[in-house]
Amino acid sequence: MLKKFIIFLLFIAALFAGAFYYAQQQLNQFLSQPLSLQQQEMLTVQRGANINSVLNQAIEANWVEASPFSQLVRRLHPELVDIKVGTFAITEGMTLQAMLELIVSGKEHQYSITFVEGSRFDEWRELLLEAQGLELVTTEMSEAEIAQELGIEQGKLEGLFLAETYNYTQGTSDLDILRRANRSLENHLDEFWSTKQDKLPLKSPYEALILASIIEKETSVAHERGLVSAVFINRLNRGMRLQTDPTVIYGMGDKYQGRIGRKGLDTPTPYNTYIINGLPPTPIAMVGKASLQAALNPEESDYIYFVASGKGGHVFSKTLAEHNRAVRAYLKHIRSN
Known part of the structure; x- marks a missing residue:
C-alpha cells in the first residue's frame, strides 16, 4: 500500500514537473518572439502602468501574439516586472523580452535638437515648434514673458x-x-571671462557676448575667428567704428532683402555700426563656444580691416590702402564668376 502511495506521489510530482516545464517553455517562447515592426516605434509607459498593461500595449499594437502563459512573467521572471515610466524606442529585430528589459532599465529615448551658431531667436522658436516630443509652453508667450519666466x-x-x-x-x-x-x-561666458586677455575694451561679459555674436556672423572659418576678433578689438581700442555689415542687416530687420545698399548703410539704427560708435546694444545672433573664446582671447595682430576673399575666407589688412586693394580683388573675383 505504501509503495503504491509513493508511486502515486512520484506520478503527481512528475506531472507537476512536466506541467511546469511546459509552461516555462511556452513562456520563454512568448518572451523570445521578435516584435512585428516595420520601423522603429515609440512606446510610452504612463504613470501607474505595470507589466500586464505593457504586455497588453504590445499585443494591441500587434507587435506580438497573445499567450495565456503571459501571466507567469511576474512569477518566473521577476526581473522584468519593475516597469519604468517614460517613452522608449522600440526597434526592429527586438524581442519582447528585450523590450521589457529596456523599459525596466529606464533608458528613455533621447530626442535631440540642434541650434546652429549664428542663428537668431526667432529661428530657435520655429525649431522648437517643429521638434518631436517637446511640450510647447512658450508658443503664445512674448519674448519678454519668456525672459521673465527664465529669470x-x-x-x-x-x-x-x-x-x-x-x-x-x-x-x-x-x-x-x-x-x-x-x-x-x-557658464561658458563666465569661464571665458575669468581667463580673458588683459586690457580688452570690453566692460562686461555681456559686451563680450555682443562681440562674440558679431564674430559668429562674420566668419564660419574656425581659424579666422581669432583674427576677426583682433580686428574688432583693435578698432575699438583706436576709437574706430566697427563698420560690420551683419549689425546693419540685423538693424534693418524685415527691410533687409538680401542687399544692404548705400541707403542701408546711411540709415540710422541702434545696430548700424557704420554710424554708431562702439558695440551695438545687444547681441545679433546666438553664439557657440569658439566665438566666445575668440572674443575674449583674440589673436595678436595689427589688422584693422578685413574683406571676403570670395573663396570662403577673408583677406586681412593693416592699412586702408591694403584693404582697398583687397576689396578691388574681391569685386573682380565676383564679376569673373
Missing part, C-alpha cells in the same frame, strides 16, 4: 542661449530647453 534680466533674448545640440526626453518643455541653453551660455 533673465534682459527683455531681448537674442544671443542669450548657447548654440549647440541638446538631448531631451519625451515631455520635456521648450522652456526647459531654453533654460538649459541659457545656463550653458552663462
Whole structure:
C-alpha cells in the first residue's frame, strides 16, 4: 500500500514537473518572439502602468501574439516586472523580452535638437515648434514673458542661449530647453571671462557676448575667428567704428532683402555700426563656444580691416590702402564668376 502511495506521489510530482516545464517553455517562447515592426516605434509607459498593461500595449499594437502563459512573467521572471515610466524606442529585430528589459532599465529615448551658431531667436522658436516630443509652453508667450519666466534680466533674448545640440526626453518643455541653453551660455561666458586677455575694451561679459555674436556672423572659418576678433578689438581700442555689415542687416530687420545698399548703410539704427560708435546694444545672433573664446582671447595682430576673399575666407589688412586693394580683388573675383 505504501509503495503504491509513493508511486502515486512520484506520478503527481512528475506531472507537476512536466506541467511546469511546459509552461516555462511556452513562456520563454512568448518572451523570445521578435516584435512585428516595420520601423522603429515609440512606446510610452504612463504613470501607474505595470507589466500586464505593457504586455497588453504590445499585443494591441500587434507587435506580438497573445499567450495565456503571459501571466507567469511576474512569477518566473521577476526581473522584468519593475516597469519604468517614460517613452522608449522600440526597434526592429527586438524581442519582447528585450523590450521589457529596456523599459525596466529606464533608458528613455533621447530626442535631440540642434541650434546652429549664428542663428537668431526667432529661428530657435520655429525649431522648437517643429521638434518631436517637446511640450510647447512658450508658443503664445512674448519674448519678454519668456525672459521673465527664465529669470533673465534682459527683455531681448537674442544671443542669450548657447548654440549647440541638446538631448531631451519625451515631455520635456521648450522652456526647459531654453533654460538649459541659457545656463550653458552663462557658464561658458563666465569661464571665458575669468581667463580673458588683459586690457580688452570690453566692460562686461555681456559686451563680450555682443562681440562674440558679431564674430559668429562674420566668419564660419574656425581659424579666422581669432583674427576677426583682433580686428574688432583693435578698432575699438583706436576709437574706430566697427563698420560690420551683419549689425546693419540685423538693424534693418524685415527691410533687409538680401542687399544692404548705400541707403542701408546711411540709415540710422541702434545696430548700424557704420554710424554708431562702439558695440551695438545687444547681441545679433546666438553664439557657440569658439566665438566666445575668440572674443575674449583674440589673436595678436595689427589688422584693422578685413574683406571676403570670395573663396570662403577673408583677406586681412593693416592699412586702408591694403584693404582697398583687397576689396578691388574681391569685386573682380565676383564679376569673373
